[in-house]
Amino acid sequence: MLKSVIEWTWVLAIFGVAALIGNWFGMDVLPWEAIPGMLVLIAVSLVGLMLEKALPFSMPAVGYIGILAIIISLPWFPGSDYVVAWTSQIGILALATPILAYAGISVGSNWADFRKLGFRSFLVAIAVFLGTFIGSALIAEVILRWQGII
């Protein structure tokens, strides 16, 4: 467990550096201004990863992480003002860019499989993604309008 925690911390820290670089170049937030927020996010991720290993439920780490992050940022949670203020220094796109950079590099090794799929599979896959996206948006639109939220 301890070995895993140290390794996770390293990987999260490396990723964090990439995100801070992106945040700096893309959103003009100086890295040291964003460090407290990044440390909060890393801590939340670490706790979630540890809970996944330690608890007997079959919930993936991201499930724990999402819930934990929501709880510590709720208005009535002590210190949530700091959590929200610090993490607001990190743009969501600054986290998305390094994910997709690493994803692009990693996907190269799936490229051979991808080329084997053929054009018909490609068309069906596009319809699959389009279908769920548009289906969900249409239902959300109807209900949100009906509730008067939008």
Add this chain to the structure above:
Amino acid sequence: MEKVELGTVIKDWRLHAIAFILVAITEAIGQFSISVGPGVILLLPMLYAFFLGLGLYFTPLISEKNAKNAEPLIILGVTLLIAKIGVTIGPQIEAIIAAGPALLLQELGNLGTIFLALPLAVLLGFRRESIGMTHSIAREPNVGLIVNKFGFSSPEGRGVMAVYIFGTVFGAVFLGLISGLLATATPLHPLSFAMASGVGSGSMMAAASGSLIGAYPELEEQIVAFAGASNLLSLSTGLYFSIFIGLPLTEKLYSIMMRRSERKAAKGGGPHA
């Protein structure tokens, strides 16, 4: 994830240096928008980063080993993304609860996949593959479900793998492109698309909602909160949704379509492809 040793991943400085440079360059370039009819296609740094990264794989700069080592960075990077989304949801909890009915019901929108893609798959000549392909967006839990039920080398297994591979390679990029375009070109509200962005994959949600934020920066907080809440919901209920609704419905529709085309074939003669 356990396939690669995290220790060696950490020490792969070549990979990290390249990723840092990619991020710095792409973020410095910034975003562009292209008008397409009434809508806008947003080109975001994350898209350049993806394609530059993919391009580098085919140069000597990135080896097969570097590419394998990139995988845990994606998985752990997504945990940071989920944490960031969580802390954006907390302060917005009242708005989320108010939008609860829409959040819950839009999960049913995932059935849109079956109605749109299954007929197309059958029309294109797929048989039982189409069940694996179109019962869901084929993320890991769904691959697990299909493989568990039909086996990996079954037609259904091949189908789910095809969509899985497409999603892995192009899912985020594709959703990023169409979400900005659809939100600007259709009369639907960006917040409806924000909820639709939560398809159950962190990177796909980030790309789809990222484009929405690029197009509607003034709605950033709400977009992230709605997309994130919807994504958490999809992650936690998606598999059960597939087990009890999505997959049975796909199989039912498939058998109805097959019966009809058999009857047609019997009437009109002539073999059916």
